[in-house]
Amino acid sequence: MATAEEPVQVNAALHGIKTSELGRLERWLGTENYRLLRALVTNPLSVAGLALLALFIFIAVAAPVLAPSGGRDPYRIPRDGYSPDPRPPGSEWKRREPPLPFWWKPVMKSDHWVHLLGTASGQWDIYYGLVWGTRTAFRVGVIITLSVMTIGIIIGSISAYYGGVIDTILMRVTDIFLAFPFLVAALTVSAVLTPIVGKGILPATLALIAFGWMGYARLIRGDILSVKGRDFVMAARVVGVRDYKILLRHILPNAIFPTLVVASMDMGTYVLSFAALSFLGIGAEVGYADWGQLLSFARDWITQLATYWYIVVFPGTMLVLFVLSWNLVGDAVRDIFDPRMRGRGGI
């Protein structure tokens, strides 16, 4: 982690001698954020994670250019017939060819669109599924992460601020939700919700939210408890500020930031769980642009995976790299916020 220029920066930050560009950036971001940012761009593992993340953001943003849908629902993977046998990368499109991306002709010198990464059973085009699946991954990840954090913050802060019976009840409820294995519980709720809210990504997303908030509720409760006793909260109470205002204006801003940053790094885990549900057949429906859903086709071809390797390797790689990128960045962030681990190179 230690790089040659680090001591210089530390000195500049400590003594404030130079008002160089770095100093201005630091003042603009605030010391904490600046420290976080600097640690992230100096740790090789987190730089690798950030680079991967940038790549995925690029794919998600550029999806209409990389794999144009031609006016159809882009999250429905275009299919080329109905045959159950997968076809290898580079096979010709036989029918209902989607529009060619503009970069194809100059690069490949050809008028014909091919299945860049092959097709899965049912002739779903893997390339389209992977490109638009990146958007699905971000959508699902962001929705779940924001929702579980919101629920966690609400429950955790009510519990910590009011204490007493309310605290006991809410924490026991949290315990009860924790009494189920996460994936099994999500599987169950997803199966129950599917007839009610319809197929698609909604049931699995709701199910993962329903069983994902408990950790944050506990974290934030602990953070608030440590802030609650401080003098400025007492002062506000003495002056007669109302409960919810004390909570929202004085306590939360002081307690929440590290938790939020650390928690947002869990996005990879949620995308992974969603993909697992899709793989089991109760996340995204067949033909939806989702990595886990594409991988689920491989279950029917276990004996011939040596031939049809591409139905596992391509979607698998996307999923692994996506989760890995979040974990690499998240690990660095955790190191920064947990002083006990600092300088130890803790994993």
Add this chain to the structure above:
Amino acid sequence: MGMTKYVIRRLLLVPVILFGVTILIFGVLQFLSPAERSALYVRDIPKNERALDGIIRRYGLDKPIYVQYWRWLVGQRDPVTGKVVGGILRGDFGYSRTASEPAADLIKRRFPATLELALWSVIPIIGGGIWLGVVAAVNHNRSIDQVARVFSIVGYSFPTFVFGLLVLMIFYAHLHWFPPGRISDWAGRVISSPGFRTYTHLITIDALLNLRFDVFLDALRHLILPVITLAYLSWALLLRVTRSSMLEALRQDYITTARSKGLRERDVIRKHALPNALIPVATIGGLTVVGLLNGVVITETVFNYPGIGSAAARAALQLDVVTILAFTLFNGFILVIANLVVDILYAYIDPRVRLE
């Protein structure tokens, strides 16, 4: 607070949690229509409206919710036959539409396979994870430590099902070494033959007791890939925790003392550092059980292994809610008990916990 007092307080919490667990499951059950819920009591849900109404009234599925909850918990006397039916406390979870048998029978029939898989997984999980963590900590900041660190992050990012599919692709589809499933056809015939006595329903152990080493090896051959798939994720976690707690232990004064009195480094690590370093590791025992319960659903599905995990996945796929809730309840109970055992064990080995 003494040990006894701690254990009693911890035990008193169990009924509270179990009560909450049943409330939650029963709450989920209320999302179903009374017709679907009648699968709790009857094998075939009648299609005809009037017969259905009869069933609903017969089993009180139109009664107030607390009456229904109580009956769901302890069962009720069937007004027609006079026999007691239902009641999860009596071990009756209703009928599985997908397996066309009582859900409890399905669990009972499938559980030994899962237990066998889990038991075999525990050995490499604990042995491998702790060993890797110790090796990494002892070689702190050397290349072997870096490799272990990267392995841990990569392992943690590798979805179970992608890993499972990859090992199947390599070791089964390509090399033909390890097949999916639980047992080969010929070995299955041996097991169901009259000469083979079934003691435990765990094939590996039964085979040894019957002195059929060929069957034992065949079962083992089927277990290797799922065991590795289940184990590697826990390895990543155990490695992390063991490594950091071992590093902590190695910095303590008594280690310096042990070294300065001339003890061999191997003994310093094995006899002085490791026992203390393992205390925090014990806390992940509960997490490992969670990991196994989550993991078997995916792993058994990938490897076509006939345990409760793959049955739960199939039930969920066909939206057979009564069955899947039976599995969830079963899993919840296992986890509550596992956490209890871990907490008590932890308080026993680390006195600081019970003084809290």
